[in-house]
Amino acid sequence: MTLPAEGIFLRSGDGLAVLKQTAYDSEAILQTALAQYPEFIAGPTTTGDDEARLLLIRREMQVPGGQEKQGAFSLDHLFVDAEGVPVLVEVKRSSDTRIRREVVGQMLDYAANAVKYWPLASLQQSLAQTAAERNASPEELIEELHPGVDPDEFWRTVETNLKAGRVRLVFVADKLPEELERIIEFLNEQMNPAEVLGVELQQFTGSQHTVYVPRLVGRTSGAVMTKSGGAASGRQWHYESFFAAAEGRCSPAEVALMRRLVDDVESRGQRINWGRGITPGLSGWYRIDDRPAGVWSINANNESPSTRAYLVLYFADLLPRLGVERIEKAARRLEEIPPLMQKIQDARHSGWKKYPSLYLADVAGDQHKEQVLVDAIGELLAEA
Template identity: 40%
Template sequence: MGGGIYLIRDNDQLVEMTEQAYESEDQLQEFIETYPNLLAGDDIDRVTPRRWLLISREIAISTEEDITQEWALSHLFLDQEAIPTLVIVKGAYKAEIREQVVGQMIDYAANVGVYWPLESIIAQFEVNCREHGRDPEQVFEKFLGLDADEEQFWQKVKTNLQANKIRLVFVADNIPAELRRVVEFLNEQIDPVEVLALEIKQYVSQEGLRTLVPRVIGQTTEAQLKKLSTTRERRRWDEVSFFQEFETRWGTDEAAILRKIHEWAKNQEPITSIQWGTGDVYGGFTIIVNQPGKKSLELFSIDISGRLEIYSNKYSCQPPFNNNAKWLELRAKLSSIGLALPGNLEEFRAPSLRLSTLQDDAALQQVMETFHWIIEEVNQG
């Protein structure tokens, strides 16, 4: 197992909690059923966190062509925008079952809109509510509010199914690197389907205290720029529109920090270029290190949420940082500015920092010097 985390008691005493596997796959499924927020809706969508309405657990999908062919999802949820979220939970994604599970999930996506009538979804929602002693109307009102139009919501579910606007989520306590790469590839290539993995690690103390820590995997910058929530209007950002919107949301002080970083990036041209994104949530810009005849490097991105973010997999495949010694040097440099890369080249991480933490000129200068060092290393590598 991996490292631990620490609980701080009221007397400032630290309680060490070490990573521990779940007793069974069923236990993790029960946790998600009871506490849907484990699906990390605030990480899936940072501006408008996803909220979850459980339709059912262990829900079956069958085809008309072969009624003996039936699949069972671990859970089916809907979010507040009526996007069906298909969840499959496995205790582990070992090599021998990974291909089968990925194929199974793609089968779900291919068949859910054709062989799963809306009436069946509504019926299963109502049955699930009553089995747990809940009134379906009260559950729905709590989810969307008293003034919500229930009929309109269900029709939107049907529309999303017909348009194949769904979300696929692989869940386990450990997502191996091979599955992560498959998820990232699918999420970048399949539109409008959103494909994610969710790692929910369990930590246990000697006293029996338990903590669950979810982490979303699969949201590469390319995928984020492609995927848009249904209620948001697609827009192409540019320097003028982005700075106006950013200042409106975050104020003049934070916008001033953003302008300094943007100006620094422009001063690096033509070694670097600025790529503007599309969309409200992930709209923003990405700094690209250009290397004629070689693969370019995505240095960092800043989006409308006010965060500067990097992706470890963009660096780990890029010379000279695909060398372990250079990787550790890079890791130390980025750690000094608050961006924590994993020690293992194969492990994925997407560290970020809020621009509001760079109010001090010295801190901002250190960030820009660090990325300038990276540019020089890449050009020499």
């Protein structure tokens, strides 16, 4: 068999399957692939998050053209990432002549109007439609995207990002023209906190296989430097920086509870994993059955008065390690904290496949509730 000079060579048993680059039959096929598999465009961003995940809000998302012009434009896809950043996606095949310059003006038009006029209720309603089509609830989809986050807090973060212009604009094509690549790189180096990226998504097919190969455009060293100095960039938190930030946005009682939980981890000879993100975060790792495991995490949230610090318990992650009995034992203690009762019941109903969360303000300063929380963590660590 004569093999082509270019392509993907897939070993299948003792044979070799050859996958050749093929054009998409239609733009709709490429759009459908993105809606089903957003991982194609959820990779590295300018700020370096290489574990990003995306949630599809809606295909053909209506964008207002002004305060009195709701639904004036139609965006190919609207996603949101785990940090509540709206991701606007326009898809074009390379055979479409509009892919060179017209699509850039179109995208900037969408972004400018979305940031100024998009009502949060429109995004929430659109996700509700998408969730219904998947036989799920919006809360379940948000949970999959960001385990443990409170849906109301999540939407407030989305709204905050929109108002601040913290959005990601992504151009997707089977082949990105060089002219468009240069425009993307230029815009991404100049714009902040907004990001502008391109994803070239080539398709390789064979008799039984289809392989998609994405290539990111726009993450230049200049763009990384531009974003790293701005408010949109993530950062590596540590003890001093975390508590300095927490003291500026949380009550003294909340900060004292954070310190108590950090001390609890360290007193057991285990470790704190300091977060890397826009908002100050950390997670408590303990040794369970001779292996380290994340048990809880804390996020001090942003500086907006409408947001609050919260704690997440990783029941879903711990279930395979601990089993139902140990999770149940800790959960019964946590039910003594009224704001956690319903969330514990929901987690129990799901077979402990959820991540119960709690606002620190609902516990901080109450000695009994704080002790219940610490004791419940101890129940998770105690061998049956």
